[in-house]
Amino acid sequence: MGVVIWSNGRLHGPEDLLLSGVDHGLTVGDGVFETCAVYDGTAFALSRHLRRLERSALGLGLAAPDEGAVREGVAAVLADAGPEVGRLRITLTGGPGPLGSHRFAPEEQRQSILVLAGPGARSEVSRVVRVPWVRNERSSVAGLKTTSYAENVVAVAEAYRRGADEAVLANTVGELCEGTASNVFVERDGELVTPPLSSGCLAGITRELLLEWSAAVGLPVREAAPGELRYEVLDEVADGSAHLMMSGSIRNVSPVVSLDGVDIDAGPVSLEAQRLFQARLADDLDP
Template sequence: MSLVWLNGNLCEAAQAHVSLADRGLTLGDGLFETLRVQKGRVCHLDLHMQRLQHGGAVLGLSVPDAATVAQAAQALLQATDVQNGSARLTVTRGVAPRGLLPPQDGGPTVFMTVTAGQAKVSSVSLMTSQTIRRDEQSPLNRLKSLNYLPNILARQEAARAGCEEALLLNVQGRVAETTISTVVLQEGGEFFTPTVGEGALPGVARAVLLQAGMLREEPVSLARLKAAEGLYLINSLSVRQVRVFDGAFVRQSAAGLSRLCAVLDISLPA
C-alpha cells in the first residue's frame, strides 16, 4: 500500500483523511507544487519554495518552510524507495465553517504524495484555445492555486479537437502559456518566452533556463509563435516539442531540443 505524508506524519494512503469541510476541497483555497525527483532527491526545491511562499503571501495562507518540505520529501522518498519521478506538495487553508472569508484561527492542511517515473521528452499537437483567456492583470497567474478549472476547460477543448494541448492567449490576444507548460519559441538559435506580465506562470523549468542565460523574456504574438523555427512546451517534468500547431506542421530543431534538454538535465530518448 502506498504511503503519503500528511500534516507531519507518514501514513498509508488508504488511511489518510482530509475533512469534507476543508477549504481546499470546498473552495479550491490552497496551493500546490509539483517537484521533480531525480536520483532520490527533489530538484530545484529553492525555486519551488520561492513560488510557494509568494503564493502564501498573496493568499494570506500559512505555508511550510523549506526545511519542513525537504524533511517531508526525504522521509517519503526513503519510505517508498522512489528514486525518479515526482512529488506533489499540497497546502490548503484547512477546515473552516462555510463562507468565503477565511477564518482567523485554524491551521492549514499539508500533504505530499510521490509517483515513480522519468522526466519525459515527447512531441505534441497544439491548438489555440477559443474559449479560455488568461487575465494578465490577475495576481493568481503567479502562483499555483488548487483551482485549475480554466485550464481543465481548455484541455477538454483541445481533446475535442483531437489535440493534445491548448495554448492560452491573454486578454490582449498575445501568448501567455499552455494548460500545464511554459511556451518557448526558437528564433535564429535563440530562445524566447512570454514575460510573466503577459499572464505566464513563473515556472521552475523556465527559471532554470533564465538563470542559465538560455532564455529571453518578451511579449509574443500569435503570428510570431507560428513563424518560429522551433516551438517547445516545458515544465518541471517534461519537454514537449510541438509538431503541429493549429493544424499546420511546425519546423523541428534537433539541436534546439538537445540544448534545452541539456540545461534542464532531461535525457533525450534513445
C-alpha cells in the same frame, strides 16, 4: 507503483481519509502547490520550488508554510516510494474553514500540508493545440500556483480530446501566455523567446533555470518585451517559419512536434536548449 502520502507527521496510502470536508482547499480552492520531478530519489530544484510555494502562499493571503515540516514530508515519502518514483507534489491549503470564500481569522486557521510521491511519465517532445480560452493577466492570483485549477482541467481535457498533451493559451489582450502546466518558448530568427511574467504566466522553475543556464553559455534564450509575442505568432509556427517549445517540471524542456494535430519540426535552438538543460540537471539536483 502507487502514491505515497505524508501528512501530520505520518505516511498514508491513497485511500486514507486525510482532509476535513470543510477544508478550504476543497470547498473553494484556497490553497497552493508545487510539483517537482524526482531523479534517483531526489526532488529536483526543491529549494526553488519551496521558495515559490511560499510566494504563492503569501500572495494568496495564507501564512508561509512550515519549511521544516515540508522537508520532513519530502524525505519521508521519497524514502518510502521506491526507486521508480518520478514526481513529488506538495500541497498547502487554508485548512478547515467556513463554507463561503471568507477565511477564519488568522489565529483560528489550521493549515493542511500534504506531500505526495508517485509516478511521473515524461516525454521528450510535446504536442499542443490552440484553445479559445484565455489567461487573465490582471487576476488577483495571476502568477500564483494555486489549487484553483478548473480552467486548466477544461483546457487540457480539450487538448487530450484532440490528440495532444498540452493547450497553449493567450491572455486577455491577445498576447501569447503559457500552457496549462507549462511555459512556452517561440523559436524564430535564431533565438528562443518566452513571454514575460507581465503576460500573466507562471514564473516556472524550469523556465527560470533555462534562462539562467542559457545566459551562462551564450545560448540565445531570452524573455520577450511586453507585447512582443502576440498569440498570432503561432501562425508562424504552423507555417514552419518559427518553432515552439514547452518547459515544465515534469516535461523539462520539450520541443513541440505537433500543433493543432499537424506535425511540425523541432527547432535547432530548442533541441540545443533541451540538451543543455539535461546536461546541467545531471550536474546539480538542487540548483
